[in-house]
Amino acid sequence: MSKRDYYDVLGVAKGASADEIKKGFRKKAKELHPDRNKDNPDAESQFKEANEAYEVLKDAEKKAAYDRFGHAAFENGMGGGGRPGAGFGSGDFSSAFSDVFDDLFGDFMGGQRGGGGRRAARGSDLRYNLRVSLDDAFAGMQKTINVPTAVSCSACDGTGAEGGVEPVTCPTCSGMGKVRAQQGFFTVERTCPTCSGLGQIIKNPCKVCQGAGRVEKDRALSVNIPAGVETGTRIRLAGEGEAGMRGGPPGDLYIFVEVAQHELFERDGVNLYCRVPVSMANAALGGSIEVPTIDGGRGRVQIPAGSQSGRQMRLRGKGMPALRGGGVGDMFIELAVETPVNLTSRQKELLREFEDLSEDNNPEGKTFFSSVKSFWDGMKG
Numbered sequence: 001m002s003k004r005d006y007y008d009v010l011g012v013a014k015g016a017s018a019d020e021i022k023k024g025f026r027k028k029a030k031e032l033h034p035d036r037n038k039d040n041p042d043a044e045s046q047f048k049e050a051n052e053a054y055e056v057l058k059d060a061e062k063k064a065a066y067d068r069f070g071h072a073a074f075e076n077g078m079g080g081g082g083r084p085g086a087g088f089g090s091g092d093f094s095s096a097f098s099d100v101f102d103d104l105f106g107d108f109m110g111g112q113r114g115g116g117g118r119r120a121a122r123g124s125d126l127r128y129n130l131r132v133s134l135d136d137a138f139a140g141m142q143k144t145i146n147v148p149t150a151v152s153c154s155a156c157d158g159t160g161a162e163g164g165v166e167p168v169t170c171p172t173c174s175g176m177g178k179v180r181a182q183q184g185f186f187t188v189e190r191t192c193p194t195c196s197g198l199g200q201i202i203k204n205p206c207k208v209c210q211g212a213g214r215v216e217k218d219r220a221l222s223v224n225i226p227a228g229v230e231t232g233t234r235i236r237l238a239g240e241g242e243a244g245m246r247g248g249p250p251g252d253l254y255i256f257v258e259v260a261q262h263e264l265f266e267r268d269g270v271n272l273y274c275r276v277p278v279s280m281a282n283a284a285l286g287g288s289i290e291v292p293t294i295d296g297g298r299g300r301v302q303i304p305a306g307s308q309s310g311r312q313m314r315l316r317g318k319g320m321p322a323l324r325g326g327g328v329g330d331m332f333i334e335l336a337v338e339t340p341v342n343l344t345s346r347q348k349e350l351l352r353e354f355e356d357l358s359e360d361n362n363p364e365g366k367t368f369f370s371s372v373k374s375f376w377d378g379m380k381g
């Protein structure tokens, strides 16, 4: 079988630029992706053909040889290019494919570039639970917290190596950071056990950090808690998480806020609710009451005459500040009318008189009490 022209294989013109060649191969690779070609038995061989063509044409030296001698350039060791596509031919198709995709598309494939030659791992994100009072959530606050975390080792400057000796390529994985094992039909990739995926090992690890490049330490951090935080609010402090391994970038610190119950106020979003006891006389006659507000001051609300228990009044702008977008909520005051207890005989006398007057005042028996009374009287009769 005679070999197809490499330029034809990639669908590019003879003398195409390196960029055009790369684009041509990308296009072919996408077309021939195993996921898209479950019913195309030729996809694998077509992909191998394209890969072989690309291996030659992307390499300036091999390309020059191919342009001069054609396929003959790679027979009998001519052209000094070795076998095109070397290191690929017999391998597992899908894993070879994913290598090519990694190489070509990088993040395009979901960003899982693996640990190939990566020497520094990013530190973990940390979570810190912070409980604040409703008053602090209202005003916002600056708080110093102590976070136990891993920080960069100062003895080795985070490199993990004693005396600044450079790390060497991991012999187990040849710097790939991962190892492959054949498991039946599948090729399974695992993080390299020798270097934990870093791709490099340190011959003389730093004595302070045992080569990790970081040490455990309590770190005091000053955190700005913005006004209006709620239970569930997350505050991200970029770069304040764990230090990376061997000089890698640090993770982030997430502060999870929990707002404690207040003894007076119930919160619903930006609004506050509270129950205020009022005397029976006050509720009946009307008047005004003074209530504490979350800002530490006091507010005055008018009680209309004849207010029933459960009636709600609003104090505008006395709620919580909104965390985003500004604005302030309201405070709602619910009246709890109190029945008087521990009456003196004089008070009892007055209440009885009051009751008699009430019946006179409602000759048609409209009060609830008198209608119940007449109902029972009717039953007895």
Ligand SMILES: [Zn+2]
Binding pocket: 170, 171, 172, 173, 174, 175, 176, 177, 178, 192, 193, 194, 195, 196, 197, 198, 199, 200
């Ligand atoms: Zn390794």
Ligand SMILES: [Zn+2]
Binding pocket: 153, 154, 155, 156, 157, 158, 159, 160, 161, 206, 207, 208, 209, 210, 211, 212, 213, 214
């Ligand atoms: Zn160290």
